[in-house]
Amino acid sequence: MAQPAVPPTQAAAPSPAALPVPHRVPVREILPWAVFALVLGAALLYFxxxxxGATSLVxxxxxxxxxxxxxxLLGFPCH
Structure with a gap:
């Protein structure tokens, strides 16, 4: 005889212990990457x-x- 796909001892709804718990990332780990992205974005926007133009560095x-x-593409005039 074939066995059922779900054993009778397991409930249909998942137990609270089986749900994934989000991982908390401390701000001190995000801050250097956020500053790097901000500086890189500002440099890209400048160039x-x-x-x-009037503030030419190169x-x-x-x-x-x-x-x-x-x-x-970004809508800056250049001519």
């Missing part, structure tokens, strides 16, 4: 949006040409 036009399509 795409403002470089080769001489020449290579930064402008490298980020040209990104400027148009």
């Amino acid at each position: 795409v949006g403002a470089e080769q 001489g020449g036009t290579w930064v402008h040409e490298f980020t040209h399509d990104g400027r148009h």
Whole structure:
């Protein structure tokens, strides 16, 4: 005779012990990555949006040409 898929000793609903418990991540572990992402994002925004303008840090036009399509995609004027 075939055995049932669920043994009769187990309940249909999962027990509270079987539910996963979320892992808490301390802020001191997230903070360095958040600061890194903020600095990287600000640098990217500067180079795409403002470089080769009045606050240019790099001489020449290579930064402008490298980020040209990104400027148009993000809505920054460059012409």
